[in-house]
Amino acid sequence: MTQTLLIRNIRPAPARGQITNVLIRDGYIASIGASADNEAEQIDGKGALLLPGLVDSHTHLDKTLWGMGWHKHSAGPSLTDRIENERRIRREVGIDPDRQSGRQVAQALKMGTTHIRSHVDVDTEVGLAGIEGVMAMRERLKAVIDVEIVAFPQSGLMIRPGTADLLDRALACGAEVVGGLDPCAVDRDPKGHLDTIFGLAQKYSRPLDIHLHEPGEMGVFSMELIIERTRALGLQGKVTISHGFCLGMPDVTRGRQLIADLAKERIAVMTTGPAGWPAPPVKHCVEAGVVVCGGSDGIRDSWNPYGNGDMLERAMLIGLRNNFRRDEEIELALDLCSYGGAKIMGLDKYGLAVGCAADLVLVPAETLAEAVVSRPANRSVIKRGRVVVRNGALTAPEA
Amino acid sequence: MTQTLLIRNIRPAPARGQITNVLIRDGYIASIGASADNEAEQIDGKGALLLPGLVDSHTHLDKTLWGMGWHKHSAGPSLTDRIENERRIRREVGIDPDRQSGRQVAQALKMGTTHIRSHVDVDTEVGLAGIEGVMAMRERLKAVIDVEIVAFPQSGLMIRPGTADLLDRALACGAEVVGGLDPCAVDRDPKGHLDTIFGLAQKYSRPLDIHLHEPGEMGVFSMELIIERTRALGLQGKVTISHGFCLGMPDVTRGRQLIADLAKERIAVMTTGPAGWPAPPVKHCVEAGVVVCGGSDGIRDSWNPYGNGDMLERAMLIGLRNNFRRDEEIELALDLCSYGGAKIMGLDKYGLAVGCAADLVLVPAETLAEAVVSRPANRSVIKRGRVVVRNGALTAPEA
Numbered sequence: 126m127t128q129t130l131l132i133r134n135i136r137p138a139p140a141r142g143q144i145t146n147v148l149i150r151d152g153y154i155a156s157i158g159a160s161a162d163n164e165a166e167q168i169d170g171k172g173a174l175l176l177p178g179l180v181d182s183h184t185h186l187d188k189t190l191w192g193m194g195w196h197k198h199s200a201g202p203s204l205t206d207r208i209e210n211e212r213r214i215r216r217e218v219g220i221d222p223d224r225q226s227g228r229q230v231a232q233a234l235k236m237g238t239t240h241i242r243s244h245v246d247v248d249t250e251v252g253l254a255g256i257e258g259v260m261a262m263r264e265r266l267k268a269v270i271d272v273e274i275v276a277f278p279q280s281g282l283m284i285r286p287g288t289a290d291l292l293d294r295a296l297a298c299g300a301e302v303v304g305g306l307d308p309c310a311v312d313r314d315p316k317g318h319l320d321t322i323f324g325l326a327q328k329y330s331r332p333l334d335i336h337l338h339e340p341g342e343m344g345v346f347s348m349e350l351i352i353e354r355t356r357a358l359g360l361q362g363k364v365t366i367s368h369g370f371c372l373g374m375p376d377v378t379r380g381r382q383l384i385a386d387l388a389k390e391r392i393a394v395m396t397t398g399p400a401g402w403p404a405p406p407v408k409h410c411v412e413a414g415v416v417v418c419g420g421s422d423g424i425r426d427s428w429n430p431y432g433n434g435d436m437l438e439r440a441m442l443i444g445l446r447n448n449f450r451r452d453e454e455i456e457l458a459l460d461l462c463s464y465g466g467a468k469i470m471g472l473d474k475y476g477l478a479v480g481c482a483a484d485l486v487l488v489p490a491e492t493l494a495e496a497v498v499s500r501p502a503n504r505s506v507i508k509r510g511r512v513v514v515r516n517g518a519l520t521a522p523e524a
Numbered sequence: 525m526t527q528t529l530l531i532r533n534i535r536p537a538p539a540r541g542q543i544t545n546v547l548i549r550d551g552y553i554a555s556i557g558a559s560a561d562n563e564a565e566q567i568d569g570k571g572a573l574l575l576p577g578l579v580d581s582h583t584h585l586d587k588t589l590w591g592m593g594w595h596k597h598s599a600g601p602s603l604t605d606r607i608e609n610e611r612r613i614r615r616e617v618g619i620d621p622d623r624q625s626g627r628q629v630a631q632a633l634k635m636g637t638t639h640i641r642s643h644v645d646v647d648t649e650v651g652l653a654g655i656e657g658v659m660a661m662r663e664r665l666k667a668v669i670d671v672e673i674v675a676f677p678q679s680g681l682m683i684r685p686g687t688a689d690l691l692d693r694a695l696a697c698g699a700e701v702v703g704g705l706d707p708c709a710v711d712r713d714p715k716g717h718l719d720t721i722f723g724l725a726q727k728y729s730r731p732l733d734i735h736l737h738e739p740g741e742m743g744v745f746s747m748e749l750i751i752e753r754t755r756a757l758g759l760q761g762k763v764t765i766s767h768g769f770c771l772g773m774p775d776v777t778r779g780r781q782l783i784a785d786l787a788k789e790r791i792a793v794m795t796t797g798p799a800g801w802p803a804p805p806v807k808h809c810v811e812a813g814v815v816v817c818g819g820s821d822g823i824r825d826s827w828n829p830y831g832n833g834d835m836l837e838r839a840m841l842i843g844l845r846n847n848f849r850r851d852e853e854i855e856l857a858l859d860l861c862s863y864g865g866a867k868i869m870g871l872d873k874y875g876l877a878v879g880c881a882a883d884l885v886l887v888p889a890e891t892l893a894e895a896v897v898s899r900p901a902n903r904s905v906i907k908r909g910r911v912v913v914r915n916g917a918l919t920a921p922e923a
Contacts, residue, residue, distance in 0.1 A: 451597045
């Protein structure tokens, strides 16, 4: 049976035009400018902006503490301190990846996120429990969210024997993307680390998404190794570098050349817009042809007390980080949190054109820039053609 | 007649103790741990955290576009571009400082701000119209907000003859604080600029608050000149440097010594926690004995499209900028937006002790750190012992 929904009185982004109606049929946009005289179920947008569903390109669904009360943060400042602290908290409080990932998804959905790429820890302590938990959640919530899983060696790969086999099994059982982490700084063996994860990508014909926190010339070196392998293996368009702090560091001598090389091999960059850390220069990357996407990173977990899964707020933080003040700059920040993420996730029916998937968010704001700076709470969200959030309240019973 | 209010079921910050009741009498805290069996008007805090009212130490009430619809931002990147752009917009859209400052105050009040230090433009084009407008607003809203006015030479002082006389008149007619702006970079005459504003501070026995955006060693030089004059004139505890970006710049050779010198002369520093710009290192400044306070800066004006007057969000941004993750670090960021601001405004009855002014905010959060990261909207606010905001909605008819 045909399922229809008429979204009335909305202004499709970037909203340079008039108020209109959008007809959804069987989960796809069937027409823009449809008559309001229609038998379909209707939702009144009351003049809201219509945006494609927001995309969180980088989070860690398996380990959020969302909804578990407040946990005091007391970890030391180093990466190793934090990895150890996390393992301790995970043992102590018992984070159920199925339940917790579902809680974060419900929160993200309320904020208008319809697609999430989540890194999920794989290590010799948790094994595949995180992967299995997030896979169970996504089966349970498949009607309301699309989740892509990155098998992520958070605790190291070469330094933790057995992890490569676990990654292999994670990919065999349903994780879509091969993860990686600081091949020099954490794993102490950049060649071994990258050969392993690129080998898995080849074996399973999967994309890669590599955490790269490494500073300065060490980060540049790792990036060069990633670029070389992407070129040699013909993986253009299949590799994302997450964080890539070194691209924003002033002591990096070949930053602009490196960005050009990333563009040439179609390697994407994910940024959270970190306020306290060097970050890839978004505008320069985009102008050079690099796909840039935005992510929340961890939300209320043992690494990071901040975050609420709101990709409009993320766009604001990316805008603030990059000194974006002009409207078109703020729109670019939002683009990272929608179209940029859709590109790395390979969503070919993403957008507001006829034929696109009806994954949409209605935001009561005058312009895209205003949506980003004001971040109104009373959004409505449509997923697969169904209203799943109305005026900020979940209406999908499963979420 | 005695006015009383009983605030029931709250946890006074930092909330290490039990739920209690606080009795307010005639605008001051009369007792903590009062019996609920009381004839006073009551408000049920439902277990919320009780904080002293938040303090915005630096904003520009006279020129917000809040409530005037969305204005496209298109100014160029330089300081001069933005000053010129602002003067153009002010002419074109007609910003009424009385009405607009009132709109921002109402928004800030909803977010729990009970005290504001506002810079107000004084120049040869607007004359004293901004000062008069904000003074009219504060007379109108005196029951719900405390506003301190800085007479601020936004368009320059030495480069714009006539401005010094206008500043003098602003101070004579009710502005409490002498403002200044980039003595080198904007005004091109650091000695002339600083001698003029310190002269006005002496003449009227008033504190100073000087915008200092100047980078690197130029900023250090201006800071040295400010320190010298503070020492020579015995103005310890009366001078604030706003922004002070140079304190966070890596090319500054004497940063730590400079911070020690600021502490010695009791010169305070105001920061917004700018994500895209070097910023004073908050923790180091506080540990060195410098009073640091937090401010919104401009909100939705021709300079800055961002901002919502929420000092919990400001604390979050300051926390993110300073890589604060531990609870006590996030509490420090919040301290800047409460006690830090109270110090520069000289509020001697600020706080949660018996005898303190009953300027309070109730935030539904488990801990101070959670209040900062979650920024719940349903706060209640008490000003001068009266409930002026209840669950996020203004109840004071004048605001």
